[in-house]
Amino acid sequence: MKLYFLSTAVVTTTFIYQSYALPFDQAEEEFSYTRKLLSEIDVQEAVKQASPLINILSWDESYAKAKMLVDQMSLEQKVNITTGIGWQTGPCVGNNGRTTSPDFPELCLQDSPLGMRFADGVSSGVAGINAAASFDRAAIRKRGEYMGEEFRAKGAHIQLGPSMNMLRAPEAGRNWEAFGEDPFLVGVASAETITGIQSQGVMAVAKHLIGNEQETNRLVHSANIDERTIQEVYLWPFARSVEAGVASVMCAYNKINGVYACESDYAINKLLKGQLGFKGFVQSDWSATHSTVDSANNGLDMTMPGDISFYSGDSYFGKNLTDAVQAGRVQEDRVTDMVMRIVASWYKLGQDQNFPNTNFHSFRPELDKHIDVQSDHKNLIREMGAASTILLKNLENILPLRTSGIKKMAIIGSDATTNQLGLECEDHGCASGSIASGWGSGTSRYPYLVSPLDGIRARAGNIIDITEHLRDDDLPVAAELASKANIAIVCVNANSGEEYITIKAVADANENTIVVIHSVGPILMPWSNHPNIKAIVLPGLPGQESGNSLADILFGDVNPSGRLPYTIAKRKEDYPAKIDHGMSFEYSEGINIGYRWFDKNGIEPLYEFGYGLSYTSFEYRDININLNQGTANDNVDVQASVTIANTGMVDGAEVPQAYITFPEIADEPPKLLRGFEKIFLGKGSEQVVNFSFRKTELSYYSVESHQWVVPQGEFKVHIGSSSRNIRSSATFTLS
Numbered sequence: 001m002k003l004y005f006l007s008t009a010v011v012t013t014t015f016i017y018q019s020y021a022l023p024f025d026q027a028e029e030e031f032s033y034t035r036k037l038l039s040e041i042d043v044q045e046a047v048k049q050a051s052p053l054i055n056i057l058s059w060d061e062s063y064a065k066a067k068m069l070v071d072q073m074s075l076e077q078k079v080n081i082t083t084g085i086g087w088q089t090g091p092c093v094g095n096n097g098r099t100t101s102p103d104f105p106e107l108c109l110q111d112s113p114l115g116m117r118f119a120d121g122v123s124s125g126v127a128g129i130n131a132a133a134s135f136d137r138a139a140i141r142k143r144g145e146y147m148g149e150e151f152r153a154k155g156a157h158i159q160l161g162p163s164m165n166m167l168r169a170p171e172a173g174r175n176w177e178a179f180g181e182d183p184f185l186v187g188v189a190s191a192e193t194i195t196g197i198q199s200q201g202v203m204a205v206a207k208h209l210i211g212n213e214q215e216t217n218r219l220v221h222s223a224n225i226d227e228r229t230i231q232e233v234y235l236w237p238f239a240r241s242v243e244a245g246v247a248s249v250m251c252a253y254n255k256i257n258g259v260y261a262c263e264s265d266y267a268i269n270k271l272l273k274g275q276l277g278f279k280g281f282v283q284s285d286w287s288a289t290h291s292t293v294d295s296a297n298n299g300l301d302m303t304m305p306g307d308i309s310f311y312s313g314d315s316y317f318g319k320n321l322t323d324a325v326q327a328g329r330v331q332e333d334r335v336t337d338m339v340m341r342i343v344a345s346w347y348k349l350g351q352d353q354n355f356p357n358t359n360f361h362s363f364r365p366e367l368d369k370h371i372d373v374q375s376d377h378k379n380l381i382r383e384m385g386a387a388s389t390i391l392l393k394n395l396e397n398i399l400p401l402r403t404s405g406i407k408k409m410a411i412i413g414s415d416a417t418t419n420q421l422g423l424e425c426e427d428h429g430c431a432s433g434s435i436a437s438g439w440g441s442g443t444s445r446y447p448y449l450v451s452p453l454d455g456i457r458a459r460a461g462n463i464i465d466i467t468e469h470l471r472d473d474d475l476p477v478a479a480e481l482a483s484k485a486n487i488a489i490v491c492v493n494a495n496s497g498e499e500y501i502t503i504k505a506v507a508d509a510n511e512n513t514i515v516v517i518h519s520v521g522p523i524l525m526p527w528s529n530h531p532n533i534k535a536i537v538l539p540g541l542p543g544q545e546s547g548n549s550l551a552d553i554l555f556g557d558v559n560p561s562g563r564l565p566y567t568i569a570k571r572k573e574d575y576p577a578k579i580d581h582g583m584s585f586e587y588s589e590g591i592n593i594g595y596r597w598f599d600k601n602g603i604e605p606l607y608e609f610g611y612g613l614s615y616t617s618f619e620y621r622d623i624n625i626n627l628n629q630g631t632a633n634d635n636v637d638v639q640a641s642v643t644i645a646n647t648g649m650v651d652g653a654e655v656p657q658a659y660i661t662f663p664e665i666a667d668e669p670p671k672l673l674r675g676f677e678k679i680f681l682g683k684g685s686e687q688v689v690n691f692s693f694r695k696t697e698l699s700y701y702s703v704e705s706h707q708w709v710v711p712q713g714e715f716k717v718h719i720g721s722s723s724r725n726i727r728s729s730a731t732f733t734l735s
């Protein structure tokens with residue numbers, strides 16, 4: 001019996017960053033500047049300023065203000081603002097140049113999508129993939145709000161997230177940073193996150209535009225994606241981000257159809273700024289700029305971290321850009337446009353007023369003010385950890401655990417515990433013990449990590465006698481322990497290759513085995529049907545409150561309501577895409593990503609997209625369709641409603657999902673997610689849930705007309721509790 005972990009994080013840059021020393025002269029100069037910056041700060045003031053009432057301006061208002069400032073700038077000043085000051089030469093992972101007379105500050109750009117990287121006193125919450133698994137718009141927005149609050153209090157102007165690349169190949173190293181395999185879900189999660197972050201006056205960054213769906217060869221490969229697939233899958237989340245008012249977009253490392261993303265006229269000018277009408281600024285991924293003239297003319301607005309390669313001391317922008325303007329190869333208007341976009345974004349987020357000084361230092365702890373900005377965010381993190389935990393299997397209602405019935409519990413596996421080394425290493429790169437986050441630039445430092453063992457112990461108190469074997473070897477010992485317990489809990493994670501042996505040894509010895517999986521993404525589970533494995537719980541990457549969130553679910557204090565944001569296949573070969581080791585690869589599955597592929601090819605998954613069990617049951621009553629405007633044009637407006645009743649014995653949350661089947665002419669996959677809601681229902685109660693389908697939801701991209709088109713003909717709406725558990729369907733026709 002084998003367990004294959006599909007997801008292996010391959011994020012390498014962090015360690016490259018760490019291994020260089022800063023050139024002496026640059027270091028000294030910057031050191032004194034930074035020291036001055038930090039000594040100016042009144043710590044209390046910074047925290048006080050952290051909970052502002054932000055008045056977010058419209059783009060028109062922001063541009064009007066920006067014009068007055070930028071009009072006073074020389075070419076060199078403008079160029080300075082577009083150019084990062086160099087890797088590790090400021091307090092943040094990225095800082096751009098500032099100007100005086102007129103004054104524009106050095107902006108602080110800081111990772112990551114789940115919390116602040118390279119800082120202490122910050123929270124380390126659920127990963128993007130868990131935010132998506134919550135299927136809870138309000139919770140995702142609150143997550144954005146608390147992250148924005150922490151970034152602001154630390155004086156970071158720009159949070160480098162959310163990450164919104166698609167989970168195309170299950171092995172891809174950074175899938176966990178983003179929101180899964182479905183564009184609609186990724187779009188909603190991205191927009192809510194951005195709205196949340198920006199409500200605190202911090203700029204969000206939609207990343208990475210586009211085609212960064214794997215880490216292998218990411219600096220050089222070309223993602224070859226056809227026009228329709230770009231529009232319907234990969235650009236979709238960026239479209240929703242622009243609608244949400246995102247301030248910045250990060251172009252990717254890779255090439256798109258043969259052209260580097262950061263100098264792609266097609267991706268930046270035509271699609272993002274043209275078609276989507278993006279008014280903010282495009283920043284490069286770190287060292288993803290490859291030219292001066294092509295990048296500038298094709299839409300790049302800011303190069304990060306500024307130097308051509310780390311510590312090189314030169315830049316494709318900076319003097320090279322000034323020279324290119326003077327030589328007539330880049331128009332000064334283009335440089336003015338770059339700066340207008342940056343300065344307007346700063347005004348839009350109200351950063352010209354009371355923005356706290358940067359008070360942390362990513363690279364020099366001795367210059368860090370060590371301000372604790374966590375507030376009570378751990379409560380939301382615990383809630384979200386539980387709300388994003390997916391219950392995959394629950395035979396004989398073994399869960400929730402009833403403390404009175406259990407005398408002895410065995411907890412097995414290294415993932416049940418934590419060790420100091422795993423907690424302290426930078427970017428979680430040497431994580432050992434339980435994992436609650438992936439590793440790389442998408443992380444933030446744990447303030448602490450509640451292990452599964454600690455969480456379960458705290459909840460079980462003295463009532464249950466807990467024995468433990470916190471290793472993945474010595475299987476006879478594990479089996480012996482399991483055989484003497486009423487319940488055996490095996491904790492496994494995606495960073496190890498040995499747990500399948502542990503799972504089998506324990507399951508053979510204990511007929512009430514519960515498997516808990518901390519994983520960065522889909523895994524293969526050929527053991528899932530073992531009759532002694534009564535329950536499978538997938539908390540994914542729940543962040544610092546891991547063990548507490550897990551205990552909340554296991555003991556029924558919270559009724560599970562997480563849903564799979566990806567498909568778990570029976571076999572690796574069933575997935576449509578895998579990591580490509582070449583330099584150029586085709587996205588040959590096209591628009592049939594994720595569950596769409598399984599639907600179209602009649603492949604039975606092990607657990608389908610949108611799936612997750614509850615401790616209660618829900619009944620769906622018939623759909624009502626209301627065609628407010630039933631013509632196939634831009635004003636189309638179709639409403640659907642369904643009544644959902646909690647018919648079980650406990651309160652709980654349900655996630656009704658609306659899938660649409662398009663008329664044949666659209667040539668879409670069998671069904672597409674086009675709506676979801678999370679509703680909380682007390683036992684015995686019911687609620688009407690409404691879905692609204694407008695042009696965005698009811699159009700497909702026509703490669704003939706190069707436009708989004710609402711087709712005429714018969715549509716079907718399916719409302720269900722997963723992509724395969726459709727409870728009620730109805731048709732409507734657009735004429």
Ligand code: NOJ
Pocket residue numbers: 013093111160207285286441
């Ligand atoms: C590279 C990563 O791809 C990007 O997501 C991150 O924001 C930058 N490095 C800065 O650390």
